[in-house]
Amino acid sequence: MARAERYDAVVVGAGPNGLAAAIALAQAGKSVALFEANDSVGGGVCSAEVTLPGFVHDLCSSVYPLAIGSPFFRSLPLVQYGLEWIHSPAALAHPFDDATALIVERSVEATAARLGKDGDAYRKLMAPLAAQWEDLSVDILAPPRLPRHPVQLARFGLSAIQPAQRLVERRFTSTAARALFAGLAAHSMLPLEYRGSAAFGLVLGATAHALGWPIARGGAQKLADALAAYFRSLGGEIFPGRPIETLAELPSSRVVICDVTPRQLIKIARQQLSRPYVEKLAKFRYGMGAFKVDWALSAAVPWRAAECRQAATVHLGASLPEIALSERMAWSGFRSNSPFVLLVQPSLFDASRAPPGKHTLWAYCHVPNGSTFDMTEKIEAQIERFAPGFRDTILARCVAPPAELARRNANLVGGDINGGAPILSQLFLRPTRRLYATSAPGLYLCSSSTPPGGGVHGMCGYFAARRALRRMS
Numbered sequence: 001m002a003r004a005e006r007y008d009a010v011v012v013g014a015g016p017n018g019l020a021a022a023i024a025l026a027q028a029g030k031s032v033a034l035f036e037a038n039d040s041v042g043g044g045v046c047s048a049e050v051t052l053p054g055f056v057h058d059l060c061s062s063v064y065p066l067a068i069g070s071p072f073f074r075s076l077p078l079v080q081y082g083l084e085w086i087h088s089p090a091a092l093a094h095p096f097d098d099a100t101a102l103i104v105e106r107s108v109e110a111t112a113a114r115l116g117k118d119g120d121a122y123r124k125l126m127a128p129l130a131a132q133w134e135d136l137s138v139d140i141l142a143p144p145r146l147p148r149h150p151v152q153l154a155r156f157g158l159s160a161i162q163p164a165q166r167l168v169e170r171r172f173t174s175t176a177a178r179a180l181f182a183g184l185a186a187h188s189m190l191p192l193e194y195r196g197s198a199a200f201g202l203v204l205g206a207t208a209h210a211l212g213w214p215i216a217r218g219g220a221q222k223l224a225d226a227l228a229a230y231f232r233s234l235g236g237e238i239f240p241g242r243p244i245e246t247l248a249e250l251p252s253s254r255v256v257i258c259d260v261t262p263r264q265l266i267k268i269a270r271q272q273l274s275r276p277y278v279e280k281l282a283k284f285r286y287g288m289g290a291f292k293v294d295w296a297l298s299a300a301v302p303w304r305a306a307e308c309r310q311a312a313t314v315h316l317g318a319s320l321p322e323i324a325l326s327e328r329m330a331w332s333g334f335r336s337n338s339p340f341v342l343l344v345q346p347s348l349f350d351a352s353r354a355p356p357g358k359h360t361l362w363a364y365c366h367v368p369n370g371s372t373f374d375m376t377e378k379i380e381a382q383i384e385r386f387a388p389g390f391r392d393t394i395l396a397r398c399v400a401p402p403a404e405l406a407r408r409n410a411n412l413v414g415g416d417i418n419g420g421a422p423i424l425s426q427l428f429l430r431p432t433r434r435l436y437a438t439s440a441p442g443l444y445l446c447s448s449s450t451p452p453g454g455g456v457h458g459m460c461g462y463f464a465a466r467r468a469l470r471r472m473s
């Protein structure tokens with residue numbers, strides 16, 4: 001060390017990627033300080049009683065196929081620090097207007113059997129991906145590099161690069177099977193006619209079969225708290241309630257790793273960054289926003305299709321055209337009258353989320369970035385459509401439009417939950433070709449604005465830390 005530094009590394013932001021970076025550095029024997037703007041750690045992994053006492057709501061993420069499948073998180077002893085995964089019998093339910101529903105079960109066969117004439121096509125698409133998920137995840141949840149499993153990755157890439165709409169129309173014929181895959185692909189927050197949107201559907205489908213889509217017993221905060229407790233056990237220090245306005249506020253260290261998106265990095269590190277790099281960061285494109293609602297309910301959601309009670313996650317959108325239109329409108333700046341709704345009903349499988357007999361419900365739909373449309377009524381109408389009587393169960397609600405999401409967490413720029421649009425030009429090389437490195441030596445980015453992008457997997461943080469460790473060695 002050239003001069004006395006207080007820490008080997010300082011991390012700004014305690015989202016899953018900031019926590020992962022901090023842990024990877026501490027595991028390598030480095031002294032690490034983690035600064036977080038909010039009073040509690042977790043970023044997009046947090047829960048709180050925001051409606052009524054005793055009702056624990058996941059304010060951002062709630063379902064964790066990518067966390068349970070993350071090569072880094074999987075290697076950590078999180079169970080010893082209070083994390084317990086809960087799997088609903090099915091990963092996903094997708095109801096239709098005729099009171100039927102499809103469900104995605106762990107078994108590809110059982111799922112395919114429900115798809116009638118599309119069963120074979122589903123099996124052909126999903127079975128190889130599910131069987132090879134462990135190998136594939138090593139390459140998919142990583143920055144661009146020489147693949148470890150090139151054959152499997154190439155096979156995945158051929159389907160993944162397609163627009164979801166084209167893949168669905170070529171592979172499936174029934175309205176239900178088409179809607180099911182469209183719902184998976186809509187997690188991309190891209191119009192379904194965009195190239196690359198199929199990738200998200202394939203990854204989520206494969207993880208549903210290979211790993212399940214678990215929730216955390218007691219709420220999302222348990223995952224964040226387990227990561228923080230493990231970090232502390234390695235000697236790491238956490239400073240909550242410390243929003244960093246400029247890097248000058250930080251104690252001296254050999255490296256600084258920021259779990260922030262490009263717009264914030266420009267703000268807090270402008271003096272350290274070169275002008276060309278700042279110009280590139282400024283061109284980074286944010287994606288659609290989310291409009292989130294949490295409810296306290298007097299009873300479980302009265303789904304018309306009984307299958308919906310088997311899955312923590314439920315997708316609401318009756319057909320491929322309906323879901324595709326909803327996503328296209330949000331992308332293009334319009335409000336959808338029939339938004340595609342992603343819904344989670346955790347208390348059906350985790351009694352600790354609500355008082356006895358009562359329930360919590362979580363849902364969001366996609367809206368234009370920064371949108372001020374109030375989607376509460378539209379979202380509730382979609383739930384009521386598949387669960388008549390739902391409105392009568394509402395005891396209280398907490399509504400979070402994009403501006404409220406961004407107020408809670410500065411990384412949610414305009415309500416974008418993925419740290420930037422996953423358009424092809426930003427899918428692999430994000431936010432710039434430098435990936436985790438910046439133009440300032442010793443300053444790194446580790447948020448979901450870096451590869452492999454959005455979702456709770458911590459792999460952005462892990463790879464950023466590895467990059468920083470190379471500099472420190």
Ligand SMILES: Cc1cc2nc3c(=O)[nH]c(=O)nc-3n(C[C@H](O)[C@H](O)[C@H](O)COP(=O)(O)OP(=O)(O)OC[C@H]3O[C@@H](n4cnc5c(N)ncnc54)[C@H](O)[C@@H]3O)c2cc1C
Binds near residue numbers: 245447453460
């Ligand atoms: C409504 C919603 C639903 C979602 N659902 C899911 C889901 O079910 N499953 C899933 O896998 N993913 C989901 N996601 C996405 C997931 O939460 C994110 O992709 C993930 O949290 C990104 O992690 P991150 O560490 O990059 O950033 P974040 O989790 O956003 O954390 C960034 C942290 O940095 C802090 N910070 C920012 N700026 C500063 C500063 N200047 N000084 C100090 N601290 C700062 C913030 O306060 C925050 O704690 C959802 C997100 C939202 C918002």
